Amino acid sequence: MKQIEVTIMGQSYILGCPEGGEQSLLEAVGNVDREMSAIRDAGKVKARERIAVLAALNLAFALAERPASPAAVPASTAAAGADEAVDVESLIRRIDQSLANDGQLL
Template sequence: MKQMEVTIMGQSYLLGCPEGGEAALSAAVAQVDREMSAIRDAGKVKARERIAVLAALNLAYQLADAPREPPANIAPPAAPPALATPDMDALIQRLDEALAHDGQLL
């Protein structure tokens, strides 16, 4: 794991970062810095700890409220197979026969 030096609200931090995760970490740092700076610039909160907690809550709320989308690096699911195939009909018939002899499942 490599280390990256980042700056949030003018203060430097040394963070661990997995190989290849530099861009994602930089984007996350930028988002946290923007959120914390916006809270600080609003002038109502002065303490860094309170700013950090409020920023974390804002970001967590945004994440929880965001619509769920599949990650970009995952291929969309393949089209489902046609349901009315001879093999599928035979399988359904075998399942029906097996379940008929077994009685109720639940």
């Protein structure tokens, strides 16, 4: 697994990234950085962990509101039916593994 150094809200992180996933990871980092910076710059929230939670909620809501394109739906989810939820626990484990070398995001 490749390692990439990224910056989110002025803090550097080294993240694990599968080969070929660099562009997607950098886009995700850009989205998180923009969202967290916008919340911080609004001036109402100061604590990084609260900023991170609000950013995560905002991004998750925006993702949930988007209509799913056939290419974006994993085969296992598409086969199981549109009403089945995404495996959030698996996504959280992958994020935790990526952050394991550098500590926690919060």
